[in-house]
Amino acid sequence: MEDVTLGSIQDPRRVVAEGINWTVAVGDYWVVAGGQGAGKTDLFMMAGGLMAPLSGRYRLFGEDMPIFEAARLKGRLRVGLVFDGGQLLHRLTVRENVALPLCYHHHLTEAQAQPRVQAMLDWLDLGPWADNTPATMPRNWQKRAGLARALILRPEALLADNPLGGLDVLQRSWWLAIFEQLSKGHGVMEGRPVTLAVSAADLRPWRRHARLFAILKNQRLTVLGGWEQVEKAEADVLHGVLEERHLE
Amino acid sequence: MFDSPQVQLLMRLPLPRSFANYVGREVFRFLLTVRGLGAFALITLGVMLAKFGAARQVVHPLVLCETARAGLSVLPMFMLLSAALGLLVVGHAIMWLTTVGAINYLGAIMVMVVVRELGPLICALLVLARSGTANVIELGTARALGEVEALEALGIDPVHYLVVPRVVGMALGVFSLTVCLILGTLVSGYFWAFLQDVALQPRAYFEQLAVSLTGLDFLLVGLKTLSFGFIIAIVTCYHGLAHPLHLEEVSRAAVRAVAQSVVAIALTEAAFIVFYLAG
Secondary structure (H helix, E strand, O other), X not given: OEEEEEXXXXXXXXXXXEEEOXXXXXXXXXXXXXXXXXXXXXXXXXXXXXXXXXXXXXXXXXXXXXXXXXXXXXXXXXXXXXXXXXOOOOOOOHHHHHHHHHHHHHOOOHHXXXXXXXXXXXXXXXXXXXXXXXXXXXXXXXXXXXXXXXXXXXXXEEEEOXXXXXXXXXXXXXXXXXXXXXXXXXXXXXXOOOEEEEEEOOOHHHOOOOOEEEEEEOOEEEEEEOHHHHHHOOHHHHOOOOOHHHHO | OOOOHHHHHHHHOOOOHHHHHHHHHHHHHHHHHHHHHHHHHHHHHHHHHHOOOOOHXXXXXXXXXXXXXXXXXXHHHHHHHHHXXXXXXXXXXXXXXXXXXXXXXXXXXXXXXXXXXXXXXXXXXXXXXXXXXXHHHHHHHHHHOOHHHHHHHOOOOHHHHHHHHHHHHHXXXXXXXXXXXXXXXXXHHHHHHHHOOOOOOHHHHHHHHHHHOOHHHHHHHHHHHHHHHHHHHHHXXXXXXXXXXXXXXXXXXXXXXXXHHHHHHHHHHHXXXXXXXXX
């Protein structure tokens, strides 16, 4: 992203952040932290190609974003997006939700897509929920199903919006372990490491996991770098996303 | 009284500003709605053509599902309705035709009233009430819950996935229901005539129907019902999808969609009458 001005997904004319310069290299594992209303979701929606920047330039794998033309769609599908609430289609079961992008883009019937869908569901422990509709599932499992759906097309990069929000300790550990596996490369993803960018309200859980950090605050994205740079950052930059005692 | 100088003076005065504002706002809103609906209809047609046959493993089952929902699932209700409509039309027609000794026109009246006018209109209004409102609520809720963004993130065109199956399903649904309603009403019409001891043999009745029906009737019924289905689907999908909605706005969107669909259907019906009379 070069000098990007970010709008809101609800009201694209409203400026959420400006002067964003951010480069994500292949294989990176980023955490973008910010308080509520800082614009993390809007940043990830734009990064996922759901809206255009108000100004500036945003390129993904060398392609100008957003991509709406069918002919260039393949480029856009190299990035997957996990929504905060999963955003599953409420009329479909979890299995159908996960199979949908595969059937749509690869012209498969549900039966043909089944082996790959089942492998994904098994890896993410979603087997028992496979035939449930989203309304009959707890929210944390809906998020997992959203992750499965985003990964089923085997994207090269994954954007996850606030994946740890509202989760208990066990669930958080599970997500961190899964991101670790994705970052290193997992069989379900053909062993290829996935470039990761996640948003978070709190930096602490990511300390030993993510490799690069940025803070979205006061309409600015401050790119910090590794955890050493986080520890060296000024307190007011970190205020709200990291308690001061963790810096000591 | 209206010629009095005081009234004449009053009529020359400018309208109160608030009233003029109100009328202006309503006219402006109407024009914006027409523009929005027109654009949405064109986009939908464009997607239907551009993605014809694309992702058929996903879209074809949806089309079947929507056709069944708009058509097959309401068939029992329509059979009951066709019996009632047959009684209504035949009951009145026989009373008047017997009085003037023109019972041989029963078939012609059935064709004129049921085939050309009431059949397609009643079908369209009932499909609007039963499936059209469900469309707005489903799509409005999907929009409010962020499902449209989820589809876009997956590279799935929301118009292709959500609107096209509903448009095709609803057009086919209204068409097939109208055919069933018309057939049911024509048959039940004779049944009611039989019960009223009208001296009309079945063969004579169906011959009257056959003579009264022209090729233009078949063409117009087809065009009219497909147009009604298209209009209902476009208006209801537009109100459910075209603007970001919050959950509390969904019911208001449903009310707006029904009102605008009724107006659009009435205008289309009027256009068909003009076309038919001119032809």
